[in-house]
Structures are given as C-alpha cells and as structure tokens.
Amino acid sequence: MMLYFLCLILFCVGLYGVLRKRNLVKMIIGLGIMEYAMNLFFVLLGYRFDGRAPIYAKDQEILNMVDPLPQALVLTSIVIGLGVTALVISIAVRIYEKYGTFDITKIKRLKG
C-alpha cells in the first residue's frame, strides 16, 4: 500500500510541476515525472511479491507469477511518452527562438 501511496505523491509532484511552474522546461520535466508515476503505477498493479516471470518450463511449478501484460503495455506507454516529450521540447526550443524566453508569463501573444 505504501508503494501505491508514494506513486500518488510522485504523480502529484509531476502535476504540480505542469500546472504551477512558469518555466517551459520545468513544465516539461513535470510532464515527464507524471508519466513515470503513471507507468510505475501500472507496473505495480501487475507485480506480485516473490513472484517469478511467467515462463513455462516442464520441471518447474509456477506458484506465484508476475502479470506480464502491464509490463508490455508500459513499454508502449514509455514510447508514447518519448514521442510527446521530443515534440514538446522541440516546440519549446522554437518558442525560445521566437520569444527569447522560457517564462510563460511573458509568452502570451494569444488572448487566452
């Protein structure tokens, strides 16, 4: 239970970074932390303590095995996260070229 709770805290740290930070780069880092937290959470859901990998072997009896599906899904999710992060960083770099700053309070040519 403790692990899930820590996971929640990590998620909240990320969300705080995205919502409250004024620097674009810090916002992106917050996004990254949030993604790690949710991936960690999904892996934790499939984890069994003292479990083993679910590989079938004739002479071994599987008593307690880790659920492999979340691990496969999280791999996909990590790749998606990589794609989003790469795109957002490249946009942030272009924004810096145009505005000369990373501060979102100074980047507001749109009326909002």
Added chain:
Amino acid sequence: MNNTTIIPLFVIIPLAAAFLISLVGKFIRRSSETIIFISSLVLLVFSLYARFLLNSSAGKIMIYKIGGWAPPFGICMVLDGLSCFMLITVNLIAFFVAVYSLSYMEQYTDKPKFFTLFSLMVCGMNGLIITGDLFNLFVFLEIASIASYALVAFGTEAEELEASFKYAIMGSVASAFIFIGIAFLYSFTSTLNMADMARVLSNKQNEWVIPFVGVLFLMGFGLKSALVPFHAWLPDAHPSAPASISAMLSGVLIKTLGIYSLIRIFFNIIGPTQGYLTVLMFLGAISMIVGVVLALSQWDLKRLLAYHSISQIGYVVLGIGLGTPLGVLGGLFHLFNHSVFKSLLFLNSGAVDYATGTRDLKETGGLGKLMPVTAKTNLVASMSIAGIPPFNGFFSKAIIIIACLEKGNFGYAICAVIGSILTLASFMKVQKFAFLGEIKDKFKNIKEAPFAMLFSMVCLAIICIFGGLMLIPSLRFFLDDAVAVILKGTGYASVVLEAAAK
C-alpha cells in the same frame, strides 16, 4: 477473402500513405498530392462499402480478430453501427479536407510533411473508432493527438507555437488521466477487451472503483473534447492551425477523441447510470451557453468559429446525455451535421484568409462581390449552424429540443433555444462584416479561391442543404443503427462476444 478483412484496412491505408509520402514525397513531384488524394478517396469508398457490408451481416456487427486470436485473449477490431457512423463522418470530412489542402497548402513550404501528419491523424482516428480493445484505444488516441499537436504548430509562427505548446501540455495531462483510468479498470477486471470488460463489470459490484474511474475518464475525455470547464486550450489551438487542419480538429478530432470514446466507455463498458447522464447533460448545457457567449465578442473569424465548436459540442453532449432514443438520435445527428458545417465554415475562413491575408472581421468587408462562391457556401453553413430550416442543423437541434421537452427538462430546452438564437446573432455578424457592405480599397484585386478549394466547399454545402434527408425512413438506418448500439448499453458485451465466438 472474408468480409471482415476490410476492417484493418482503415488503419493500414492511412498508415501506409503516411509512410509512402514521407519516403517519396520529397523526390517525386506531385507524388504526395496523388497519394493523399487516392488514399482518402479509397478510405471514403471503403467506409461506405463497410456500411453496405454491415447491413448484410448477421446481427449488424463485424469482428476482425488480429492474428486469429479470439477475444478476450487477442485484440479484436469491432465494426458496429456506431463505429460505422463515425467512420463515414471522419472519412467524408477527411476526403474533402484533403482535396481542399491540395491548393490551400501551396502557401506553406513543406507539403509532404503536412500530408504525412494529416494521414497519421486520420490513421489514429480510424483506429480509435474500430478498435475493440481499451489499451489500443489509448494508443490510437495518442497517435491522433501527437499528429495534431504537430499540425497546430505547422506554421511555426510565434502564436502557433504557443498554442501548440498549450495544447500539447493539456492533451498530455488528459492522456495521463485516461491512462490511469485504464490502469484502474484493468486491475479491477483483469481484462482489456472492451466487451469482456463490460461483462466482468456487470457481474462485479464495487462502490468506489467505478465512480472513481468514471471521474478520471470524464476529466480525460472532457479535456480532449473541450467541454466547458476544460475548454481553455481549444480557442487557441484550433485557430492557430492551417485552415484545413482547423476543419479537421473542430470537425472530427474533438468528436472522435472526446465524444466517441466517452460514449463507448460510459454507455457500452461501464453502463449508463442516472448520475453520469445528469453530469453529461449539465456539462453540455454549460458548454452550449458559455461557448456561444464567448463567441459573440470575437473579431477574429477563426477564433469565433472555435468558440462555436465548444457551444455545438455542448448540444451533442446534451442530446446524448438525455439517454432517451430521441435524444441520442438528435445528439448523433448533430454530431454529423456539426462536422459538416463546422468544417465548411473553417474552410471558408481559410478561403478568406487565402484571398485577403487577414481574418480580422474589422478589416474585411464586401468580399461577397469578389468571392461569390465562398460567400454563398458561408451563408449556407451559417444558416445550418444557427438552425434555420431547411438546413441540416435545424433538424438535429429541433430533435434535441423536442427530446428535452419529452423528458421534462424544460430548463435545458430553454438553454438550447437561447444558444441557438445567440449563434444566429454571431453568424449574422460574420456575414455582415465579411461578405456584405463596401469593399476596402486594398482588397479591390483579390480573386476567388482556386478550384480544388471551391470543390470541397460546394460539396460540403450541398451536404448541408440535403443533410435533413437522412431522417427519412429509408435512409434512417445509418443513424438508427448507431443509436441502437448506444441504447443497448452493456448488452454490447454479449453481442460482441457471441459474434466473436462464431
């Protein structure tokens, strides 16, 4: 060859087109245009053909098992009435937008890259619509979202980058909530297949997991579909994109990513309860009013249209949230109509922008004489969105209002009428300041938009005029099958699992 092999083609064709365009687009002249035209035409024909196949199939459902693994173990693709309805909507708009872009994108430098991203976006949306697996839905949702973040920033001007950054951050937060919702549902039901999930959920009782997951999904998909408390990104992101992409974003993306996924999850997996329906109706009514009030004071043509998207999405959500057969019919019909006339309006704004170089309503005026076709199609679309008979918008709004009255929700019916009147007011403003009145001196020499752009606009205007015919009994199966899927609720599970067992 089995009939069901048509289903994966909706993902394969745009994906292959995106790959081919990025491979050869730079080296062979006009190749990117040819590929995008052929692929979007083929997709449109296939989606109509799929509707035809669906009519002849047993139980009006077709299932494709990827790799031959039967659900719930393998991933399956499901084509039922609702998926087919959405597929036709998406591919119809995508085709016209692709044709429009052939000319419109001349003013940008890199057409092959644009068409690659465009194809990827269509691939994501088609995949999201036909998949029968919840995690697959998330993956396709992200494909469509990432492509649209990049497309919003396509002009790489300061405003566009700013809007795209905002959109990407909001979209990623929404995706995070959706992902956590999926994680909770997986740990609760131990399955990812939507039908199997619905079956497990109906046999399992838990007081807090389902409402909690419901709130996560409502936040996630509410952000994606820009319902009012979550709407802040839309008025920046949609106007900043090139006009053809605004048409795709407002026309189909928010509906596919937001409304369709919301319907699938709330109605077919979790099962509708009165609580969810009340929340949906409430959000719909607020979006309807807030969107249109904010739109009234806008002078930027595309920003005005973007606020109207929020308002019109409110009608769709209100109709579906009523949960009665008539309300759901009205909601879905309005979804289709809105994607037609809102894409038409954005394409018109693109034509104005193309000819004059501005979209500020204070600067334009009198364009009706020099751009007669654009002015007329814009008139048709404005009347449709405002709900003037006999255009299609009138019928769907009337159905939604009647459904509200039938269920005894007079307050929502009045909101819908007020929203409609304010919409009319703001589109009279558009007509007056853009197309009527005296022409300014600096615009004396502008020309009407090129043929490819006019072709798309005129075709969409014709659909606007005759859209109401979809309600006549011999054509109503198109809507009725989609409504039937929604109203069946969690009965979706047994239908899919039985069809898959064959």
